[in-house]
Amino acid sequence: xxxxxxxxxxxxxxxxxxxxxxxxxxxxxxxxxxxxxxxxxxxxxxxxxxxxxxxxxxxxxxxxxxxxxxxxxxxxxxxxxxxxxxxxxxxxxxxxxxxxxxxxxxxxxxxxxxxxxxxxxxxxxxxxxxxxxxxxxxxxxxxxxxxxxxxxxxxxxxxxxxxxxxxxxxxxxxxxxxxxxxx
Amino acid sequence: xxxxxxxxxxxxxxxxxxxxxxxxxxxxxxxxxxxxxxxxxxxxxxxxxxxxxxxxxxxxxxxxxxxxxxxxxxxxxxxxxxxxxxxxxxxxxxxxxxxxxxxxxxxxxxxxxxxxxxxxxxxxxxxxxxxxxxxxxxxxxxxxxxxxxxxxxxxxxxxxxxxxxxxxxxxxxxxxxxxxxxxxxxxxxxxxxxxx
Numbered sequence: 001x002x003x004x005x006x007x008x009x010x011x012x013x014x015x016x017x018x019x020x021x022x023x024x025x026x027x028x029x030x031x032x033x034x035x036x037x038x039x040x041x042x043x044x045x046x047x048x049x050x051x052x053x054x055x056x057x058x059x060x061x062x063x064x065x066x067x068x069x070x071x072x073x074x075x076x077x078x079x080x081x082x083x084x085x086x087x088x089x090x091x092x093x094x095x096x097x098x099x100x101x102x103x104x105x106x107x108x109x110x111x112x113x114x115x116x117x118x119x120x121x122x123x124x125x126x127x128x129x130x131x132x133x134x135x136x137x138x139x140x141x142x143x144x145x146x147x148x149x150x151x152x153x154x155x156x157x158x159x160x161x162x163x164x165x166x167x168x169x170x171x172x173x174x175x176x177x178x179x180x181x182x183x
Numbered sequence: 184x185x186x187x188x189x190x191x192x193x194x195x196x197x198x199x200x201x202x203x204x205x206x207x208x209x210x211x212x213x214x215x216x217x218x219x220x221x222x223x224x225x226x227x228x229x230x231x232x233x234x235x236x237x238x239x240x241x242x243x244x245x246x247x248x249x250x251x252x253x254x255x256x257x258x259x260x261x262x263x264x265x266x267x268x269x270x271x272x273x274x275x276x277x278x279x280x281x282x283x284x285x286x287x288x289x290x291x292x293x294x295x296x297x298x299x300x301x302x303x304x305x306x307x308x309x310x311x312x313x314x315x316x317x318x319x320x321x322x323x324x325x326x327x328x329x330x331x332x333x334x335x336x337x338x339x340x341x342x343x344x345x346x347x348x349x350x351x352x353x354x355x356x357x358x359x360x361x362x363x364x365x366x367x368x369x370x371x372x373x374x375x376x377x378x379x
Contacts, residue, residue: 009359
């Protein structure tokens with residue numbers, strides 16, 4: 001852990017009131033002095049983080065995974081683009097004013113648990129993890145929604161393969177590998 | 184919303200010099216001091232208050248008192264500007280406690296006749312928010328829940344531990360680890376930014 005990390009931990013303890021009041025009184029003196037001097041970098045980060053977290057909470061953005069029903073509702077809204085990801089999917093550009101991209105990964109994960117999705121390039125270079133995603137119990141498929149620029153990194157930037165990895169009966173296995181290629 | 188790249192953080196002017204200029208009527212120095220101190224005031228409020236609205240209201244009130252004091256020349260020692268603002272925070276918090284006690288008595292008497300409404304104003308989608316959205320997917324579900332409960336719902340370690348069914352110490356560690364992981368992750372430019 002770095003000095004910056006320690007400062008962040010201390011600040012978080014202060015904010016969450018895990019820091020006792022007696023220690024907090026001294027900490028406040030230093031905090032205000034650092035802020036006045038324009039040196040409170042961690043404070044700036046955490047201050048913004050609270051607002052961002054609140055924004056996500058208001059949108060329900062902390063869960064990873066959606067249901068067919070929710071995606072169907074979102075598709076009724078303007079500026080929402082839908083992608084159905086199957087084994088070999090070619091993805092066309094979506095309208096420039098698209099706000100959200102919603103998608104369905106054609107897998108059946110019923111009976112599986114601890115589901116992760118790893119994105120790699122076709123030659124196996126790691127790009128990104130989606131950890132502990134949840135599926136729709138009605139059809140076992142994975143559904144999701146995200147801001148259009150983020151979706152572009154997955155669907156429009158380069159060919160990628162989504163490796164759906166999950167556990168069943170105590171065994172870890174690759175349930176599906178779906179490739180996405182920008183058209 | 185303040186961002187991680189807030190220009191106030193890169194401003195090397197001494198606080199005392201800024202305060203002296205603000206006292207002399209320099210409005211830009213006054214504004215820079217307010218911008219620098221606002222996150223500390225919000226931190227002070229967040230430790231004591233739950234809602235984002237109450238935090239924001241507290242910050243505004245402190246800054247109003249501070250600006251009034253500057254313009255009336257009531258800041259005697261510019262070098263003590265940080266302590267001066269902290270003092271305003273502490274006095275205001277004390278006033279609030281007294282006020283809350285008074286309001287508590289009123290609430291007992293007339294509470295059923297009052298309905299409170301909260302209006303949440305969503306922030307705009309910023310680069311930081313999109314980076315955070317990107318980074319959140321890489322956390323485990325438990326870590327995401329800890330972040331949501333701690334910062335989205337603003338619950339204490341004790342409350343988070345109850346909701347997650349873990350010890351208070353583990354909730355604290357989970358929260359800290361998630362926070363550090365996210366801070367590292369959002370600091371890195373993402374591939375999709377090159378496409379914008």
